[in-house]
Amino acid sequence: MRSLLHIRFGTCLLLMAYVLSFLAAAGADVPVGKVDVTQPGAYRSGDWEFKLIVTSPGSKSEGTIGRLYYKDSPVPDATPGDFYQTPWGDIQWVGNPGKLWGEHGWILRNPLVEKGKRLKPPGNKHAEEPIVMIMVLQDEEFIESKTPAPKLESWILQALPAADKMFVRLPWFALGEQSVTLEDNKLMGTLAVRRLPARSKESLDILISGGEPKRISLPRKNGAVQVIAQEIGLLKPMKLVMAFKVTEAAPDWPAPLVVGIEADGKTIEVINRKQLLLRLPGDKNDGRVWMPMQAEDKVPAQQSIQPEGQAQWEDVDKVFEILFGVSGPGRAEIELEYKRPWQKDVPAEKHFRLTCEVK
Numbered sequence: 223m224r225s226l227l228h229i230r231f232g233t234c235l236l237l238m239a240y241v242l243s244f245l246a247a248a249g250a251d252v253p254v255g256k257v258d259v260t261q262p263g264a265y266r267s268g269d270w271e272f273k274l275i276v277t278s279p280g281s282k283s284e285g286t287i288g289r290l291y292y293k294d295s296p297v298p299d300a301t302p303g304d305f306y307q308t309p310w311g312d313i314q315w316v317g318n319p320g321k322l323w324g325e326h327g328w329i330l331r332n333p334l335v336e337k338g339k340r341l342k343p344p345g346n347k348h349a350e351e352p353i354v355m356i357m358v359l360q361d362e363e364f365i366e367s368k369t370p371a372p373k374l375e376s377w378i379l380q381a382l383p384a385a386d387k388m389f390v391r392l393p394w395f396a397l398g399e400q401s402v403t404l405e406d407n408k409l410m411g412t413l414a415v416r417r418l419p420a421r422s423k424e425s426l427d428i429l430i431s432g433g434e435p436k437r438i439s440l441p442r443k444n445g446a447v448q449v450i451a452q453e454i455g456l457l458k459p460m461k462l463v464m465a466f467k468v469t470e471a472a473p474d475w476p477a478p479l480v481v482g483i484e485a486d487g488k489t490i491e492v493i494n495r496k497q498l499l500l501r502l503p504g505d506k507n508d509g510r511v512w513m514p515m516q517a518e519d520k521v522p523a524q525q526s527i528q529p530e531g532q533a534q535w536e537d538v539d540k541v542f543e544i545l546f547g548v549s550g551p552g553r554a555e556i557e558l559e560y561k562r563p564w565q566k567d568v569p570a571e572k573h574f575r576l577t578c579e580v581k
Contacts, residue, residue: 259310259330262286267309269293269343274329278322285321288313288328292344297328301398303338305331314338317395339400339531342547351496352420353470354428354440358392358404359463378465381449388463397466399545400531401431404462410455413462416534419499419545421477426468435537442471478545481576489577498527498546502574504560506535510571512542515557526552526580554578 259265264273271291278284290297290306290313297306305314314331331338342350359382374382382388392404401416413432420426425439426446432454440446446468453459478497481490492498502512512533526549533542544558555577559570 257310259313265310270308272308272310272313272328283322285323285326286329287326288316290328295344297344299395300341301339301396301400301402303400304341304398305338306341306343312340318393337400337532339398340528340547350470350472351475352417352426352442352468352472354397354417354426355394355467355469356392356397356415357390357394357465359388359465360391361387361389361461375447377447378449381465382463391462397428399534401534404464405432405454405460409457410460413452413454415464418536419478419497419543420472420475421480421499423473423477426471428466429537430464431535431537437538438466440466440468442468442473444468444471446471483574485576486574487576489579492527492548492578492580494581495548497530498548498578500544500546500556500558500574500576501536501539501541502544502558502560504535504542506542509562510560511563512544512558512560512574513563515559515573525554526550527554527556527578548580551580554580 257265259272259274262274262276265271269292271294273289273291275287275289276284277287290308292306299317300315302315302317305312310330312331313328316325316327316329318326344350397415397417399417399419401414403412403414405411405413411432413430415428415430418427418429418437420442422442424442426442428438428440430436430438430450430452432452436450436452438448438450440448448466450464450466451461452464453461476494476496478499479490479492479495480499480501482501483503500512504510504512514529527546528549530545530547533544535541536543546556556575558574560572560574561568561570
């Protein structure tokens with residue numbers, strides 16, 4: 223009798239798994255935590271929908287394409303590594319590499335991955351942050367995939383006398399406040415770019431790190447554009463061209479509240495802000511960085527201030543920047559430590575503590 227019950231119970235579990243899989247493939251709502259979105263299918267829960275498609279199955283070119291929807295509209299492309307919190311876990315943008323195989327679009331994020339910024343669910347674009355798009359071009363001598371440049375806009379052509387010899391390295395994507403690495407190897411060195419938190423009503427600033435670090439400013443208005451060429455490497459310099467355009471100036475997005483090391487141990491008021499920006503001293507060359515004393519996923523969910531990514535080095539002013547999002551009124555405790563991330567058992571060299579009263 224007991225064996226028979228075990229058999230029936232196991233059969234019920236298999237039937238339940240089959241039903242859940244069928245509902246997911248049909249796009250129906252299913253209980254959170256019961257669906258494996260790494261398998262091909264369509265999944266829906268609340269306002270979110272996720273579709274995973276396998277291309278060229280069984281061949282050497284097999285790959286996946288992930289598509290993410292919010293309130294029945296596709297979410298916009300993001301900076302590689304950035305992610306949304308969904309009912310199935312964090313769904314991360316990996317971009318569209320110029321190859322058939324591998325992962326494309328949106329995929330389930332590895333919880334051990336540290337890079338990337340948590341994005342807010344898409345809403346009224348005029349209520350969102352500024353958006354600066356970037357496209358990266360490269361001269362033909364250094365690029366492996368000879369993907370011809372698309373029909374470039376006139377303002378790019380005017381800035382590139384040898385545009386016919388340029389190829390697309392990265393197509394248009396939204397530039398975030400977390401650094402994106404464009405090149406990183408022993409021969410050429412490192413080149414990275416990010417959008418700085420919007421602190422001015424007149425301009426949006428971009429930080430380019432690598433080679434000769436520079437900060438450039440675009441007018442804070444829709445349609446503002448700029449083209450920047452940057453060389454890296456000493457023996458045989460590589461030339462990359464970055465085209466920037468402002469697609470959403472978001473003039474009503476408030477500047478972050480900027481706080482420095484002098485606020486250590488104090489209580490401050492945060493009034494009518496969407497972001498808090500900490501700028502703390504350090505040295506990027508010794509491996510130490512500022513980081514939360516607890517892992518980000520252990521920060522109390524009820525706190526009104528949450529980190530929006532990892533500490534970023536500001537090459538021009540020589541400080542670490544840590545950006546926090548402000549979600550609503552309340553009291554928040556921020557505790558950071560300055561140490562090498564891989565030396566978990568070594569005491570931190572410095573600490574920073576701040577109490578925020580959000581109003």
